[in-house]
Amino acid sequence: IDLGTDLVPAISLAYETKEADIMRKPPRDSRVDRLVTRKLISFSYGQIGIIQAMAGFYTYFVVLNDYGFRASDLVGASELFFDYADSPGDAVFFPDNDDTIGAGELQINGNSIPLIECNITDKDVCHIPDEALAHAQGAFFVSIVI
Numbered sequence: 187i188d189l190g191t192d193l194v195p196a197i198s199l200a201y202e203t204k205e206a207d208i209m210r211k212p213p214r215d216s217r218v219d220r221l222v223t224r225k226l227i228s229f230s231y232g233q234i235g236i237i238q239a240m241a242g243f244y245t246y247f248v249v250l251n252d253y254g255f256r257a258s259d260l261v262g263a264s265e266l267f268f269d270y271a272d273s274p275g276d277a278v279f280f281p282d283n284d285d286t287i288g289a290g291e292l293q294i295n296g297n298s299i300p301l302i303e304c305n306i307t308d309k310d311v312c313h314i315p316d317e318a319l320a321h322a323q324g325a326f327f328v329s330i331v332i
Contacts, residue, residue: 193230194222194227194230197222197226197230198221198222198226201226202221238329238330239330241329241330242326242327242329242330243326244329245322245325245326245328245329246322246323246325246326247260247322248325249318249321249322249325250318250319250322251302251305252304252305252306253304253305253306253311253312253313253314253317253318253321253322254289254301254302254303254304254305254306254312254313254318255299255301255302255313255315255318256300256302259299259300260299263297263299265297266292266294266297266298266299266315267315267316267319269294269295269297270292270294270314270315270316271315271316273294273295274314274316276294276295277292277293277294278292278293278294279291279292279313280292280293285309286304286309286310286312286313286314287304287307287309287312287313289301289313292313292315301313
């Protein structure tokens with residue numbers, strides 16, 4: 187998706203009013219008649235861009251929350267996610283390492299993160315950082331594109 191070059195022309199075509207006698211008119215004066223104005227650019231990048239970004243981040247954090255990772259606990263937790271990706275066998279779920287669904291904390295290589303109740307009932311997916319991150323990133327992308 188090439189949003190950088192396709193966004194402005196697409197928006198300008200969408201907002202241009204139709205003209206019944208377009209073929210009888212002389213060509214536009216490119217120095218005076220602009221299709222893309224400052225107002226249109228500020229609307230498309232300012233307002234729409236901010237709304238899309240907010241929707242994307244909201245979706246991202248909702249998905250992570252469903253996997254048991256609270257948004258407030260994610261600050262500084264990137265090392266834990268990287269460590270899990272490098273060596274998932276080193277992860278320890280508390281209180282019972284065999285029960286990822288009922289886990290209250292995840293520790294790996296000295297890093298830990300508190301976990302909340304997981305809305306996913308599959309023990310192979312619940313509270314698993316790689317799964318949560320992949321689904322959250324996918325949801326972020328879909329929410330921005332749609």
